Amino acid sequence: MQPDWVSGLSGGLLIGFAASAYLLLNGRIMGASGILGGLIDLTGYENSLERLCFLLGLVLSPILAIQIAGGHDTQLTSNIYIIIASGLLVGIGTRLANGCTSGHGVCGISRLSFRGITATIIYLLCGVVSIIFFKKLLGLI
């Protein structure tokens, strides 16, 4: 097993290349919550096929990667209340904020977007607070 930072950096580069290609070729910002959310609330109705194709690639490609690299486990909690609360918070939060880690984090910071940088700082800080609160204080996770 290679050190985590090597896989982290190389995986990160692949994400950066994917976002670059999507922008240079299709003229679109690669944000996971925006691409999915626009399909769900129909605000992205006019390019729904393009969105669907992107999501299809995103969902299916790890299946191939697993065949080659092996090893796969999300280690997601089995506590159904935590899953539901977290899913709702992530779904509503990213749509209200108009972006998540890929949209605000990768595409926003690299463009020096004030909104993207602010959003990233806020969700990183709140993520840290969330861990302190739910893990350290309440022992829920």
Added chain:
Amino acid sequence: MKNLIALFCGGLFGIGLFVSGMTDTTKVQGWLDIFGNWDPTLAFVLSGAIIPMAITWNITKRIKKPIFTDRFPEKTEQKLNRPLIIGSMMFGMGWGLSGLCPGPAMASLSFGGWQGLMFFFTMAIGMLFTPLIAKYLK
């Protein structure tokens, strides 16, 4: 052609997320756990993704338009507003709680078990009802 490219970019994004270890929720929670057993991997993932993307944004200033469409996305108005701040706070809390954000949640659908499906389902429900909630924040 645009759809084919979308399929390719989504695929590359998914492999990148998988390779980087971001579909493993303990790595994400480890990154946020700065007072515990801190895991710096996410910093490498973000830097690896931001560097090529910063170069790409510079290229977009030099070429007139994307290859297959008419224009690059314009920078939206750079004002901070309540939805951005409240939404990012909610997202951060949820992100820490499970260790999943929308990209990895979708990339891990094929192997994430019922837990992953459940997360995706509730996230989609949240997205569906966001327009109703957004009205109260204006």
